[in-house]
Amino acid sequence: MKKNVVGLIYTGERVDELKELTRYRSAAAMPMLGRYRLIDFILSVMLHSGIKNIGIIMQKNYHSLMDHLGSGREWNLHGKRSGLTILPPYMTGDKTGVYEGLLDALHSNLNFLRRSTERFIVVSDSNVLYKVDFNDIVAQHLDRQSDITLLYSKNADLRRNGSGRYLDISENGTVEKMEFDPTIPHFENTYIGAFLIRRELLIDLLDRSVAAGQHHFSRGMLSQMVIEKTHRVGSYECPGSIWVIDSVPAFFKTNMDFLNDEVRHQVFQDEKPIWTKLRDEMPARYLEGAHVNNALIADGCVIEGTVENSILFRGVHIKPGAVVKNSIIMQDAVIYRGVELENCILDKQTTIREGVRLIAPRAYPIVVAKNMTI
Amino acid sequence: MPQKKTCVAMLLAGGQGSRLGILTRHVAKPAVPFGGKYRIIDFPLSNCVNSDIDTVGVLTQYKPLELNAYIGSGAPWDLDTTDGGVFVLPPYSRGDEGEWYKGTANAIYQNLAFIAQYNPDYVLILSGDHIYKCDYSEMLSHHIKKSAALTVAVREVPWEDASRFGLMNTDDEGNILEFEEKPKNPKSNKASMGVYVFSFDKLVHYLEADEANAKSSNDFGKNVIPAMLDAGEKLTAWNFEGYWKDVGTIESLWDANMDLLKYPPPIDLHDRSWRIYARNEGEPPHYVSPKGYVQNSLVTEGCEVFGRVTGSVLSADVYVEEGAVVEDSVIMPHSVVKKGAVVRRAIVAENAVVGEDAVIGEETGDIAVVGSGTVVPKGHKLAAGKQMGK
Numbered sequence: 001m002k003k004n005v006v007g008l009i010y011t012g013e014r015v016d017e018l019k020e021l022t023r024y025r026s027a028a029a030m031p032m033l034g035r036y037r038l039i040d041f042i043l044s045v046m047l048h049s050g051i052k053n054i055g056i057i058m059q060k061n062y063h064s065l066m067d068h069l070g071s072g073r074e075w076n077l078h079g080k081r082s083g084l085t086i087l088p089p090y091m092t093g094d095k096t097g098v099y100e101g102l103l104d105a106l107h108s109n110l111n112f113l114r115r116s117t118e119r120f121i122v123v124s125d126s127n128v129l130y131k132v133d134f135n136d137i138v139a140q141h142l143d144r145q146s147d148i149t150l151l152y153s154k155n156a157d158l159r160r161n162g163s164g165r166y167l168d169i170s171e172n173g174t175v176e177k178m179e180f181d182p183t184i185p186h187f188e189n190t191y192i193g194a195f196l197i198r199r200e201l202l203i204d205l206l207d208r209s210v211a212a213g214q215h216h217f218s219r220g221m222l223s224q225m226v227i228e229k230t231h232r233v234g235s236y237e238c239p240g241s242i243w244v245i246d247s248v249p250a251f252f253k254t255n256m257d258f259l260n261d262e263v264r265h266q267v268f269q270d271e272k273p274i275w276t277k278l279r280d281e282m283p284a285r286y287l288e289g290a291h292v293n294n295a296l297i298a299d300g301c302v303i304e305g306t307v308e309n310s311i312l313f314r315g316v317h318i319k320p321g322a323v324v325k326n327s328i329i330m331q332d333a334v335i336y337r338g339v340e341l342e343n344c345i346l347d348k349q350t351t352i353r354e355g356v357r358l359i360a361p362r363a364y365p366i367v368v369a370k371n372m373t374i
Numbered sequence: 375m376p377q378k379k380t381c382v383a384m385l386l387a388g389g390q391g392s393r394l395g396i397l398t399r400h401v402a403k404p405a406v407p408f409g410g411k412y413r414i415i416d417f418p419l420s421n422c423v424n425s426d427i428d429t430v431g432v433l434t435q436y437k438p439l440e441l442n443a444y445i446g447s448g449a450p451w452d453l454d455t456t457d458g459g460v461f462v463l464p465p466y467s468r469g470d471e472g473e474w475y476k477g478t479a480n481a482i483y484q485n486l487a488f489i490a491q492y493n494p495d496y497v498l499i500l501s502g503d504h505i506y507k508c509d510y511s512e513m514l515s516h517h518i519k520k521s522a523a524l525t526v527a528v529r530e531v532p533w534e535d536a537s538r539f540g541l542m543n544t545d546d547e548g549n550i551l552e553f554e555e556k557p558k559n560p561k562s563n564k565a566s567m568g569v570y571v572f573s574f575d576k577l578v579h580y581l582e583a584d585e586a587n588a589k590s591s592n593d594f595g596k597n598v599i600p601a602m603l604d605a606g607e608k609l610t611a612w613n614f615e616g617y618w619k620d621v622g623t624i625e626s627l628w629d630a631n632m633d634l635l636k637y638p639p640p641i642d643l644h645d646r647s648w649r650i651y652a653r654n655e656g657e658p659p660h661y662v663s664p665k666g667y668v669q670n671s672l673v674t675e676g677c678e679v680f681g682r683v684t685g686s687v688l689s690a691d692v693y694v695e696e697g698a699v700v701e702d703s704v705i706m707p708h709s710v711v712k713k714g715a716v717v718r719r720a721i722v723a724e725n726a727v728v729g730e731d732a733v734i735g736e737e738t739g740d741i742a743v744v745g746s747g748t749v750v751p752k753g754h755k756l757a758a759g760k761q762m763g764k
Contacts, residue, residue: 158547264658268657282643285644294663
């Protein structure tokens, strides 16, 4: 299909539960799986669906995200006929630049929507890791004559008591009811924060909703469409595994899931690479005394100690006699002699001095903040 | 009209590299993979950009497709700028003339018009078959300070090996008095590295004279340098110190890969002030399974190791199945070593499959080679020093 869809990624999700990990970054900029940032996955999914114009709505702490994306060259989004549009918040006479929700954010970026020429737009949250082909969603959207198509998953891991958005879906795929932050979710379908809509219809809806004083996309505008049946709200089930990175345990589990061969091969396919910013590191070096099993290890690492069930980002150095188990070690960390780590998340550029032991229960990993020395 | 440049680099990448046997049957030597995630040409290209040289012509003629695709827009080396960049220069037809590159000097001669576009003061001539990190800007400063017509990069080789090289006999100040190609009784141990800085006007003058000489074999070492010495031009030697390895043979290519496993390595690719850039395939981090074992090795992104790997270099996207053994070997990108196979002292080229229980190479003896795209049948044995493939 010829460029018929423009992509828009919203990076302003609330990320309180990611704690220190998002003190200096948005969820979209979360380091993931040894060499990526979370946004790389949704960007790559859009690219592999043939989407060539992508806007990214920034809200707060977006420096690391801007630094990561640069000109968009690594994603091939730096052409004249294609490209990445960074949409930072800005203050105007009647707006402060702080978005009260997705609807507010979309309305503030109406210019991007108006200037695009594609027939459809896909809007997605950035803290979700999933694989779909948006062409299939467009085809189903047309086939079912939907006005908007919401992406959902039946994966039970996504259901959270007290939070989330859940859908009741009829047999013909129409969304009948929506439920927000229920104490216990009643519906098995979790809305994953991504939808497809005709671009001009979205512009029209935004204009009207904001005029009516709404700020929230799903619990305001969308929910009204469902209840009042003003539009046909369709649904598309995302196949395969899917992860929402909305808390420290979810982040930890998502990364660890990729030690599983099947999961890895589902997400990383040779013909559909996940592009990311490059660091031009040399391959990982294993020296005498390296013992590695069940681990994902990025280029630039130097391993002289023991690494089990762990993920090492680029440039991590594990010194002789250090033992790292069930841990995520972000880039350029140095783990000295005799250190023992178990169930830890070390943010970038941390140093763990000789003999330190950090051992946490699996459900509550220890987080060591960026640039810390322990 | 392009902007004037102080120095333009010309990289001779047209050689067949026939001493690499089956490894260069389908690709030019500079495109041969090295050190897990590099190709040989990454070294001179990265040296150029690290030396602030942003305009590079790459002269190709032998099996150029893979090399051309690899170089692409030059983006991996930051050579995709609007006022310079990397240019692939194959031989081309000019009306009733037009011919293959006859020799190193002729290749540059045929591209003088390319160089002249930038009106450079100096031209750096490089070859695409060495592994080294070199600051060409220091060599250029030396050339300028000495007001030389030509500066030749040299390195001191052990006296007992000297007779295998092209040697520069110099005076105390480094002026070149004589050039000797592989002399029986060496008077010097300063071997030419095949890296030259010419003043552009002198280059034009001597290449035109060389071209007019029907007897010349159009080679820098054999013809141009002697002609310049005869004419009394000022030629200086610039001493390079550091790791330098010709990877023109199977043995030396394997050796240079093994050098990367030494600790500390004789050439530090971890050096952030002198990065070696390479085209990236977008592979995930490598994975070592609970049954995998890796020691004394380099492992690149995209690999999956379920078997035993020691003393080896695994390039991007190599798959070592359970029960397979890889020892003292180089496995190039996208190759698979199947269950129970044993690879020892060998080079397995790109996209090859070593079948189940096959045995490649031996614990001692010469390096065995499996060519690119080759499927080694189940249980097949390839003896030390042998090559197999298409």
